Amino acid sequence: MKxxxxxxxxNPASFNGAIAQTVVQTLTADGHEVRFHDLYAQGFDPVLTAAEIRKDAVLPPLVAQHIADLVAADGIVIVHPSWWGQPPAILKGWLDRVLRLDIAYHLPGPAGSGTPQGLLRAAAAVVFTTSNTPPLREIDLYGDPLQNIWENCIFRVCGVTRFFRKNFAVIAMSTPAQRQLWLDEVVKIIRGSFTP
Ligand SMILES: Cc1cc2nc3c(=O)[nH]c(=O)nc-3n(C[C@H](O)[C@H](O)[C@H](O)COP(=O)(O)O)c2cc1C
Incomplete structure (x- = not known):
């Protein structure tokens, strides 16, 4: 699968970096064709301009490459920390610029109205997040906003029906042994989500 x-x-040496490395190694070992994008390493510009919103916009090569990889993907994996209960701005901007109208979703009504219809061919999406809030406090105080963002606002709208998210917490208090157990869990989730 792609x-x-x-x-x-x-920081590529962060726990998020270790998760992404584990994901790429596992998928590659299982014979999948992996397209890996480290947004900070690529210097991805998150700003969507008025010109780029236009349907006939000429897209910069990096954005066009991300769109080509997204459209071709049979599966999608996203890795990020919770920053203010949201994805880091660089990833929010990636969503703005790459999940374009009539590429990731379609609006069937006049002038951009109507219920969105998903266009992505990917059958499954997995999102790994990390945070420093204990799980019960996250649910009680904040309502786990990342679950709603990824499952309902993003992947359901884009037509990716099989969705799984795993949050690892509390990262700040975690030991090397705990982190290794979490990385073992990453391997299991990836193998359970994308058949070798
Ligand atoms: C700008 C910023 C905002 C953050 N906001 C949250 C938050 O809302 N909830 C939370 O639990 N942790 C928050 N954190 C902590 C990060 O989620 C935590 O540092 C990260 O998950 C640890 O993973 P890492 O070691 O791979 O960086 C924030 C950290 C930063 C730098």
Whole structure:
């Protein structure tokens, strides 16, 4: 399968970097064709301009490449930390610029109205997130906004029906042994989501 992997973390030596590395190694070992994009390493510009919103916009090569990889993907994996209960700005901008109208979703009504119809061919999406909030406090105080963003606002709109998200917490208090167990879990989730 063709799998797109996107990492949004400024430090490749972070736990997020280790998750992404584990994902890429596992998928590659299982014979998948992996397209890996480390957004910070690529210097991805997150700003969507008025010119680029236009349907006939001429897209910069990097954005066009990301779109080509997204459209071709049978599966998608996203890795990022929770920053203010949201994806880091670089990843939010990636969504704005890459998940374009009539590429990732279609609006059937006049002048951009109507219920969105998903256009992505990817059958499954997996999102790995990390945070420093204990799970019960995250649910009680904040309602786990990342689950709603990824499952409902993004992947359901784009037609990716099989969705799985795993959050690892609390990263700040975690030992090397705990992190290794979490990385073992990453391997299991990837193998359970994308058949070798
Ligand atoms: C700008 C910023 C905002 C953050 N906001 C949150 C937050 O809303 N909730 C939370 O639990 N942790 C928050 N954190 C902590 C990060 O989620 C945590 O540092 C990260 O998940 C640890 O993974 P890493 O070691 O791979 O960086 C924030 C960190 C930064 C730098």
């Amino acid at each position: 799998i797109l992997v996107v990492l949004a973390h400024p």
